[in-house]
Amino acid sequence: MKFSESLKSNRDFKNVYDQRKSYANRYLVMYVSENGSDRNRLGISVSKKVGNSVVRHRVTRLIRESYRLHEDLFHRGLDIVVVARVSAKEAGYAEIESALLHVSKLHKNVLVQS
DSSP states (O other), rough: OSSSSEEEOOHHHHHHTTOOOEOSSEEEEEEEOOSSSSEEEEEEEEEETTHHHHHHHHHHHHOOOOOOOOHHBSSSSOOOOOOOEGGGGGGGHHHHHHHHHHHHSSTTBBBBBO
16 A cells, blocks of 8 residues: 555544544445544454354455555545444455445545545
């Protein structure tokens, strides 16, 4: 990810959740807040309800790769937290990619207008 970093600390996740700006679809929930820098920070949360560690890491990799390939479509200066829903465990790459772009479009000012 050339324009982004990982969101790692619990405090950073809580700051994004406190903004209470979220949109969801069948597979993903996305929270967004501005971070005041020129880089995005992406945090991915996959609960144990989704499955065992192999399934959770697979879903995490799918979300991260979907974001990485479409990173240039996102505005800079955002903290983005993506939460996987239980239904994401059966989804393939195409469904996760589509879901990520869909919730990004629902948030105003997240995607660069083409």
